[in-house]
Amino acid sequence: MSVTVGIPRALLYYYYYPQWKTFFEHLGVKTLVSRETTRGILEKGIKSTVDEACLPVKLAVGHVMDLYDRVDYIFLPRIVSTARKEYICPKFLGFPDMVRNNIDHLPPLIDNNLDLYRKGSSLYNLFYTVGKQFTHNPVRIMRAYQASMAALNNHCRDMESGRLPFETCDSNRHNRQDQDVGVSDVTIAVIGHPYNIYDRYISMNMLKRLRDYGANVVTADQLPEHVFRREAGKLPKQLFWTLNQRMVGAAFYYFDRPEVDGLIHVASFGCGPDSMTGELIERFARQDSRKPLLNLTIDEHTGEAGMVTRLEAFMDMVRWRRQLDDVAATYY
Amino acid sequence: MGLMWICIKAMLEYLNVDVIVPPPSSKKTLLLGVKHAPEFACMPLKLNLGNFMEAADLGADTIVMAGGCGPCRFGYYAQVEHAILRDLGYQYELVVLEPPQKHIGDLLDKIKQITGQQSWRRVINGIRFGYHKAEAVDKLERMAHYCRPRETTAGATDRALQHALQEIINIAAPEGLPAALQRAVEMMNAIQVDIHRPVLRIGLVGEIYTLLEPFANQDIERKLGSMGVEVDRSIYLSEWVNEHLFLGLAKNTRSSKLTKQKAAKYLRHFVGGHGLETVGSTVLYAEQGYDGVIQLLPFTCMPEIVAQSILPRISAELGIPAMTLIVDEQSGEAGLITRLEAFVDLLARRKQTEEVLA
Ligand code: SF4
Numbered sequence: 001m002s003v004t005v006g007i008p009r010a011l012l013y014y015y016y017y018p019q020w021k022t023f024f025e026h027l028g029v030k031t032l033v034s035r036e037t038t039r040g041i042l043e044k045g046i047k048s049t050v051d052e053a054c055l056p057v058k059l060a061v062g063h064v065m066d067l068y069d070r071v072d073y074i075f076l077p078r079i080v081s082t083a084r085k086e087y088i089c090p091k092f093l094g095f096p097d098m099v100r101n102n103i104d105h106l107p108p109l110i111d112n113n114l115d116l117y118r119k120g121s122s123l124y125n126l127f128y129t130v131g132k133q134f135t136h137n138p139v140r141i142m143r144a145y146q147a148s149m150a151a152l153n154n155h156c157r158d159m160e161s162g163r164l165p166f167e168t169c170d171s172n173r174h175n176r177q178d179q180d181v182g183v184s185d186v187t188i189a190v191i192g193h194p195y196n197i198y199d200r201y202i203s204m205n206m207l208k209r210l211r212d213y214g215a216n217v218v219t220a221d222q223l224p225e226h227v228f229r230r231e232a233g234k235l236p237k238q239l240f241w242t243l244n245q246r247m248v249g250a251a252f253y254y255f256d257r258p259e260v261d262g263l264i265h266v267a268s269f270g271c272g273p274d275s276m277t278g279e280l281i282e283r284f285a286r287q288d289s290r291k292p293l294l295n296l297t298i299d300e301h302t303g304e305a306g307m308v309t310r311l312e313a314f315m316d317m318v319r320w321r322r323q324l325d326d327v328a329a330t331y332y
Numbered sequence: 333m334g335l336m337w338i339c340i341k342a343m344l345e346y347l348n349v350d351v352i353v354p355p356p357s358s359k360k361t362l363l364l365g366v367k368h369a370p371e372f373a374c375m376p377l378k379l380n381l382g383n384f385m386e387a388a389d390l391g392a393d394t395i396v397m398a399g400g401c402g403p404c405r406f407g408y409y410a411q412v413e414h415a416i417l418r419d420l421g422y423q424y425e426l427v428v429l430e431p432p433q434k435h436i437g438d439l440l441d442k443i444k445q446i447t448g449q450q451s452w453r454r455v456i457n458g459i460r461f462g463y464h465k466a467e468a469v470d471k472l473e474r475m476a477h478y479c480r481p482r483e484t485t486a487g488a489t490d491r492a493l494q495h496a497l498q499e500i501i502n503i504a505a506p507e508g509l510p511a512a513l514q515r516a517v518e519m520m521n522a523i524q525v526d527i528h529r530p531v532l533r534i535g536l537v538g539e540i541y542t543l544l545e546p547f548a549n550q551d552i553e554r555k556l557g558s559m560g561v562e563v564d565r566s567i568y569l570s571e572w573v574n575e576h577l578f579l580g581l582a583k584n585t586r587s588s589k590l591t592k593q594k595a596a597k598y599l600r601h602f603v604g605g606h607g608l609e610t611v612g613s614t615v616l617y618a619e620q621g622y623d624g625v626i627q628l629l630p631f632t633c634m635p636e637i638v639a640q641s642i643l644p645r646i647s648a649e650l651g652i653p654a655m656t657l658i659v660d661e662q663s664g665e666a667g668l669i670t671r672l673e674a675f676v677d678l679l680a681r682r683k684q685t686e687e688v689l690a
């Protein structure tokens with residue numbers, strides 16, 4: 001008996017895919033990832049989601065639809081909380097229900113809760129409940145779980161060492177070459193939700209473009225957890241959205257780093273948490289820095305041309321500002 | 333927000349704090365807020381910000397706000413608003429009433445901070461007083477919901493309600509409240525109604541701020557009332573006050589547990605804000621034989637978007653028409669009236685056919 005579990009290439013896929021894949025493999029379950037985002041996938045998502053939903057949610061629905069007639073199950077854990085006393089976003093809490101109530105003829109959803117909100121809760125809860133649906137052997141689940149944790153740790157280490165999630169997630173490593181183009185003379189920090197900045201279609205290949213312009217790109221995911229948490233601690237009140245805590249923390253950190261020349265904040269149109277963090281970055285993290293900051297909001301109508309123009313203008317500004325600083329440094 | 337000021341004001345004045353009530357939300361308030369708030373903030377934040385700016389112009393120096401711990405944006409409002417006000421040069425002291433994670437002591441401490449040296453007992457009495465006023469307001473509003481579509485003279489209900497509310501507002505000490513409520517209720521009872529007139533019943537669900545603030549919902553209750561619709565709201569002031577400010581100290585009348593149970597088939601986890609209540613209440617209204625449901629939400633409101641994407645399925649399965657109204661700073665009044673009329677029309681025709689069939 002060989003079953004296939006589908007994993008949508010969306011939302012927290014970028015953080016957890018290696019772990020999920022390893023877990024299922026150890027249980028002898030095949031996994032299938034939805035195809036890379038295309039206009040078609042996005043269109044399908046847009047059609048089956050309420051207009052008001054944010055782009056990432058529509059896209060995630062599109063990825064579910066890309067899978068639904070090709071797999072036996074769809075893995076769509078309800079990601080309630082990935083850290084104590086924090087959430088991701090209300091829409092993550094309701095996502096499986098949004099899918100279920102809008103798409104007919106779905107294969108069974110595996111939507112058990114990933115919930116670390118309370119003290120003492122562990123990822124094992126999720127994997128145990130999921131594992132039970134495929135095997136009755138608890139030892140086997142335990143082993144698969146341990147292997148999956150190892151995979152997760154590897155993945156985190158990879159990210160911290162500067163590789164971007166889609167590079168470590170993808171089996172076809174052709175993207176890796178992106179990294180080695182030319183020499184970079186400036187460093188740009190790109191701050192945004194993983195599903196916005198790492199999805200090449202959605203971000204319109206922003207990371208690659210920046211590299212082509214000669215920039216070294218850093219993201220929030222390269223910072224170890226304790227660093228961004230410490231930095232985000234400078235806010236008057238702790239944020240209760242994990243992803244945005246990471247973003248704000250990274251903004252504090254990178255504004256302070258001499259080697260970082262500019263920051264780009266990528267927000268989804270209509271995203272609740274982003275609307276607040278954008279404001280916080282402007283009002284707190286940026287307070288005593290003159291580094292250029294570009295705010296990009298993406299939605300399904302964002303045009304590629306406009307975005308290229310803005311990126312180019314931003315790069316010019318970054319270089320120009322740097323020259324000024326260099327000149328200033330020689331004189332004083 | 334809506335009539336909330338009545339109860340907060342009662343509580344604080346009882347504790348000898350000078351209270352400045354911002355002028356009721358208006359176009360001007362919204363414009364102020366829109367100008368300075370983040371573009372994609374939800375409308376409640378924008379209005380709130382505008383309220384505080386207007387209050388500052390009247391001399392207020394301390395902001396009191398409720399806090400929260402997610403996952404919705406509300407929990408971070410106070411801090412963001414405070415930062416914006418600070419950057420605009422307003423000198424405001426900020427007191428955030430966070431739902432105490434540990435125990436009620438935190439909250440009482442905060443209240444003491446605002447009120448200065450007052451005995452605990454008086455503080456607690458103050459809270460209770462505020463809550464009772466909220467209950468009184470709810471009672472009058474419910475009566476108005478009943479009377480509006482049935483009144484024989486147009487506008488009679490609203491006039492009576494204004495006077496009745498004033499009775500409640502004027503009371504400065506808990507002792508006077510029961511008598512005042514009595515008088516207010518009598519005023520409402522004096523409204524001439526035609527009890528045989530057929531009316532449609534619509535349940536209003538959605539985001540709480542939009543539900544409670546007539547400016548935000550463009551006075552939807554009045555508009556529907558004049559179209560011959562009796563409304564009910566899924567959330568009333570006292571419930572919110574109880575939940576958010578007094579931490580469920582007072583025992584709630586309408587158990588939100590029931591709503592949750594009802595929602596479970598469609599939405600299995602809470603999603604912040606009142607998303608789960610919206611889903612549950614819609615099911616409840618369907619079961620209670622309401623003719624329709626209207627969901628109200630501010631543009632970009634996250635929990636309600638989750639609910640919104642689930643409503644069509646409930647509507648189809650339980651056969652209750654549901655309409656979603658999204659409000660933002662651009663919503664025009666004419667458009668709203670047209671949509672409401674169309675919806676009410678649809679419900680009326682549906683009801684007729686049903687009656688013919690039955
Ligand atoms: S965090 Fe923002 S972008 Fe992500 S699902 Fe929530 S609203 Fe959408």
Ligand code: SF4
Pocket residue numbers: 272374375376404405406539540541604605606630632633634635636
């Ligand atoms: S419930 Fe909606 S409107 Fe209210 S704070 Fe949350 S997102 Fe904003």
